Amino acid sequence: MSIALLRRALLAVGLGAACAGASAADAPRFTAAGELRRPAEFREWVFLTSGLGMTYGPNKPAQGASAPFSNVFVTPAAYRAFLRTGHWPDGTLFLLEIRGAEENVSINSGGRTQGAVVAIEAAVKDTRRYPDGGWAYFSFDGPQGPKDSAAPFPRDASCYSCHSQHGAVEWTFTQFYPTLFEVARRLGTVRPDYDPARKAQ
Numbered sequence: 522m523s524i525a526l527l528r529r530a531l532l533a534v535g536l537g538a539a540c541a542g543a544s545a546a547d548a549p550r551f552t553a554a555g556e557l558r559r560p561a562e563f564r565e566w567v568f569l570t571s572g573l574g575m576t577y578g579p580n581k582p583a584q585g586a587s588a589p590f591s592n593v594f595v596t597p598a599a600y601r602a603f604l605r606t607g608h609w610p611d612g613t614l615f616l617l618e619i620r621g622a623e624e625n626v627s628i629n630s631g632g633r634t635q636g637a638v639v640a641i642e643a644a645v646k647d648t649r650r651y652p653d654g655g656w657a658y659f660s661f662d663g664p665q666g667p668k669d670s671a672a673p674f675p676r677d678a679s680c681y682s683c684h685s686q687h688g689a690v691e692w693t694f695t696q697f698y699p700t701l702f703e704v705a706r707r708l709g710t711v712r713p714d715y716d717p718a719r720k721a722q
């Protein structure tokens with residue numbers, strides 16, 4: 522191998538290591554028992570959207586209570602990969618933070634602002650760890666506030682059926698992340714069976 526080729530090869534290895542390092546920093550971390558560790562720093566990740574009244578199941582507000590906000594964050598390395606490819610890479614970690622909606626706070630009258638955390642949920646893509654579909658779902662809710670780690674929901678939990686049937690890109694609700702839905706449309710990665718008119722049962 523010539524010196525120039527060798528240098529190029531070494532550079533490629535170095536760059537590869539640097540990239541792997543960058544994605545490893547925000548990759549999901551697990552306990553020895555396979556529980557997902559709750560990431561403390563998700564507010565430094567990429568913010569995708571806030572929904573109002575998007576909640577379902579146990580997080581649904583009691584009748585008469587204000588509909589809560591849902592804030593969605595994703596790890597920066599996965600976000601950058603999605604911009605390039607329109608696909609979520611292995612190691613993608615989403616955080617869904619649900620906060621109560623408050624009315625008439627401070628100077629505001631008539632609007633809604635975000636209050637205390639109601640729930641923190643997560644989704645991980647890892648096709649080797651979760652060969653049956655590639656995605657797993659977690660909740661950090663515990664009786665004494667958020668837990669430090671959480672086991673994946675079992676495969677028959679409603680998370681899997683709703684996400685796998687109604688998500689527009691793979692099993693994610695990218696149809697609600699406006700800038701990313703545009704990317705998926707441009708790169709042709711919206712699921713062919715995605716039907717914007719179909720409601721969840």
Ligand code: HEC
Nearest residue numbers: 572575591615617642643644658659679680683693694721
């Ligand atoms: C009836 C459908 C439905 C069910 C059941 C459901 N979700 Fe979701 N999920 C959504 C929708 C809609 C969004 C879009 C974001 C929002 O709520 O604002 C979402 C977004 C998410 C996200 C952000 C990443 C993504 O996939 O777009 C996470 C994480 C998440 N849900 C976790 C869960 C977990 C954990 C469960 C099971 C306990 C669950 N979800 C059950 C409909 C559902």
